[in-house]
Amino acid sequence: MKISPDRTFVTFPRLQRDPQSAGGDLVTICNPYMGLGVALTPGALELLEFFEGGATLADVVEASDLDEERAQHLLEPLTDNYILVPADDLEWLLHGVCAKVQRPVGTYTRVTDLDELPKTPAFAVFGVPLDLGGVYGARFGPEAVRNALPKLSLRSQGDDQSRVLLDFENERCFHELPLVIDLGDVRYHPGESLETIGKRIAFVIRETRARGIVPLMIGGDHAWTHFTLAELARAGEDFGIIHFDAHHDMYPDAHGRLNHANTFLGILESDHLKVLHQIGLRTLQLPDDRSVLHGDPRVQFTSARRARTMSAQDVLASLPRDIPYYVSFDVDCMDVDETGSPVIGGLSYYDGLELFEHIGKTFDIIGADFMEVAGEGRPHNRGAELTGRYLFELIVGKQTSHPLRDYIGRIETKRPF
Ligand SMILES: [Mn+2]
Known part of the structure; x- marks a missing residue:
């Protein structure tokens, strides 16, 4: 789903790392409460740290060399799988x-x-x-x-x-x-x-x-x-x-x-x-x-x-x-x-x-x-x-x-x- 640049997202605080890793550099991260998981590259894993205290897509663009389209592309699988969640939805998703x-x-x-x-x-x-x-x-x-x-x-x-x-x-x-x-x-x-x-x-x-x-x-x-x-x-x-x-x-x-x-x-x-x-x-x-x-x-x-x-x-x-x-x-x-x-x-x-x-x-x-x-x-x-x-x-x-x-x-x- 397309992410609006100014919406604050936060890394879901109860993520699990799947020990059966996806292979290569990829690591599978799951939100066990929603039953969803996704294989992430080291770059995407860094994004999870970046979002720990809450951040927007605009913040990512400003803090990195990514343009908005590329950042959008990286974040979408994370938001679609409830790895990053809207900050104002965290309470009921927790x-x-x-x-x-x-x-x-x-x-x-x-x-x-x-x-x-x-x-x-x-x-x-x-x-x-x-x-x-x-x-x-x-x-x-x-x-x-x-x-x-x-x-x-x-x-x-x-x-x-x-x-x-x-x-x-x-x-x-x-x-x-x-x-x-x-x-x-x-x-x-x-x-x-x-x-x-x-x-x-x-x-x-x-x-x-x-x-x-x-x-x-x-x-x-x-x-x-x-x-x-x-x-x-x-x-x-x-x-x-x-x-x-x-x-x-x-x-x-x-x-x-x-x-x-x-x-x-x-x-x-x-x-x-x-x-x-x-x-x-x-x-x-x-x-x-x-x-x-x-x-x-x-x-x-x-x-x-x-x-x-x-x-x-x-x-x-x-x-x-x-x-x-x-x-x-x-x-x-x-x-x-x-x-x-x-x-x-x-x-x-x-x-x-x-x-x-x-x-x-x-x-x-x-x-x-x-x-x-x-x-x-x-x-x-x-x-x-x-x-x-x-x-x-x-x-x-x-x-x-x-x-x-x-x-x-x-x-x-x-x-x-
Ligand atoms: Mn009644």
Whole structure:
């Protein structure tokens, strides 16, 4: 990538020298946190020393006999491989972006290796196993939701496309599933700010969207959605949001701080947001002067009670179809206990199933999140299980399926007795 002459870069402080050197004068230097390495000449190694305290391309030109074009040529592989990093990005890059997880959904892939894949995946799952406290923390959500997914036979489908998936619920079968990868969980180092986490989330959204991959975030606290929405707005494309929640999540914070109750306030500042449709609202509350909920014509809602009496098509009928949509799912829209801020009532499993089936089939989706699943340690986590099912519905929404009876008809029953 072209380096602007006045941007300050710094040598990443945790580089490793590969003992299996590249041969000759070359030495391989790696950034183990980003999973990247590059073979360097002695001249380039000197540059790493030069940048230790921070410097610009212009500084290199001034201090050496290199012209700008030659310096640019030398620095590019260093910046492309995160050996030199922008000084103002060092804080969030220091611990890497994502960590590998024990039980990935599909093939685990580093976010910096997206171009190395033999085939571009359709979806990339990643977790943000962090919450901002509370009695029922959602930090175990990614693990619980991933654990709910094997029942849907999604795991390892990235490697093995030969199996047939039988869906008795919807009386269909899939001969093939879209390619799904798992980028692991966004890293967190104790003491880091929300913004630091947010920059890692934005990086994942940016890298996946740039390749046409649909990012699917599993939370974690609903606050993290603020950063995915901000990144989509920054990308400059108009979009809408379909938001499932018991709460409207536009409660202003007295101190202006981001939290799970004001996630959607930030995106209202963007002209790229065309519509925000909220499904499942059912709180009792006093009006708040500072609330923008009823002042913005782009915001509309269907209460949980009303949604339960309507078809999925009717709930979503008012949404314009000439824009893509981001889906944000807070599990507290459902009638489940495994969530951070439960509210009595809510959508049933089948209400949600029909909505997600309809959304997956008919809407152009640019990303989605599945947030606020709590209930750590419960032997049976309904919140995680239905969240996994809805995530699956988005993934297979546009996949060709076949009637289940066609498959069943071909099974030769062997009686064991
Ligand atoms: Mn929420």
